[in-house]
Amino acid sequence: MPGRALTLIAAGAAAVLVGLPLTLLLAVTVLHDRTDTPAATAGGPLRAAAVPAPYQDWIIVAGAGDDRCPPLSPALLAAQLAQESGFNPRAVSAVGAQGIAQFMPGTWPTWAVDADGNGTASPFDPADAITAQGRFMCALLADAADGIADGSLTGDPVRLALAAYNCGLSCVRAAGGLPAIGETRDYVTRIIAAVADYTAPTPPPASGGFGGRVVVAAQAWTGTPYVWGGGNEFGPTTGTDSTGVAGFDCSGLTLYAAYQASGGTIRLPHYTGDQYQQGTPVAGDDIHPGDLIFFDIDGPLSHVGIALGNGQMIHAPRTGKTVETVAWATDPYWTARYAGTRRITPSEP
Structure with a gap:
């Protein structure tokens, strides 16, 4: 929890080392990391089943971070929440740390945010606390990186x-x-x-370049439930599903696969029609693995899948189904509704 150990040190050490300045006290008690300590993994996409459903989306969004904190990840935040409170939003520690992310009352105002728009920013509101946790960790990772760069800190930023x-x-x-x-x-x-316990499975390396990596990223989630509005760059989410089930809708799966396959450089929009405006059109039957195949199902450009080759695609079909592979090119249902194919390619470095 933020600041708890420092509180305990101040209380316990003062009786023995009365009058010593903080810098000297810490100099007595500090043992630097060895310079050859392996860098800590920051994890990656969230393994949604490992955390309570109401918190999945908030952890995924908060763990995305920004350019200041590339080591941050949903899996790291989840492991931290498990250690802080065991995902208990009403937790209060012996020293007064509050909520799921265990903010101290003196620290909370700096990072407080009304993430769910209910009019109150509270450490006992999981949405607010998890979002604040992500902001705080992002800032701490940036500070750690700066300190390592200027030589004032040694060790691993995570x-x-x-x-x-x-x-x-x-x-x-x-x-x-x-x-x-x-x-x-x-x-x-x-x-x-614990980070590994909260990290989604990593697809094995794929042949076939970028398109092959798109395919492998999508296939890693075969059998995952369809969820309307579900899925983002880091994995399945609850979307608009009131049951709290995490999964993908059709365009959520494609945006996830493209992001993962590109190493985070391609962020497709979630709306299927907008995805059709990305990349370049594919003429005729020159469809390659990893291409996005579009269909008019419930309206124009209302469904998208990922080409696997040999007339097959992987997609998140509809409510009640799971991510699956189908032979679309020989099925009259699909061929009658085919609307076009787009090829997404990453920019050259």
Whole structure:
């Protein structure tokens, strides 16, 4: 929880080291990381089934971060929430940390946000707290990267950011790295070890270039439920499904596959009609694996799938179905509704 370990250190050490300035106190208790410590993985897309359904979308969005914090990920935030509160939005710690992300009352106002638009920004509101957690971690990761770059900090940015979330940024800065505070080190170790449990399966490498990678990314989610509005760049989401089930709709699957296959450089819009405006048109039957195939089902350009080759495609069909492969090119239902194919290609570096 933000600042908890620093609070405990101040209370416990003061009785023994009365009058010592904070920098000297931390100098006594700090043991820097070895320079050969492997970099901590920040995880990746969220394994939705590992977290309570009401929090999945908020974790995915908060974990996307921005250009200041590339190590941030939904899986990292989920592992951190599990350590902080066990996903309990009403949790209150012995030192007063509050909510699912365990913000201290003094820290919360800096990062408070009314993420769900209900008129109140509260650490006990999971949407607000998870969004604030993402903003806070993003800032801490940026601070850690800057400190490593200018030589004032040593260590790994993910470990340093997690430590700062627990004991405070001033604690890490004074230490010049990861402090030798038992609670903080245990906190960091547990979260890093748990990240893999909250990370979605990574598709194996695919042949066939970008198109092949699009195919593999989509096939990794075969059997995932169809959810209207479901899916984004990082995996399945609950979309507009009131049951809380995470999944993909047709365009959610394609935008996910394109983003993953391109290493995050291609962000397709979610609306199928808008996706049809991307890339370049494919003439005739020159359809390659990874191309996007469009159909007029419930209206013009209302459905999209991903070509697999040999007249097959993978798609998220409709409510009650799951992500599946079909032979569309020999099925009159699909051929009668075929509207065109687009080829999406990543920009050259």
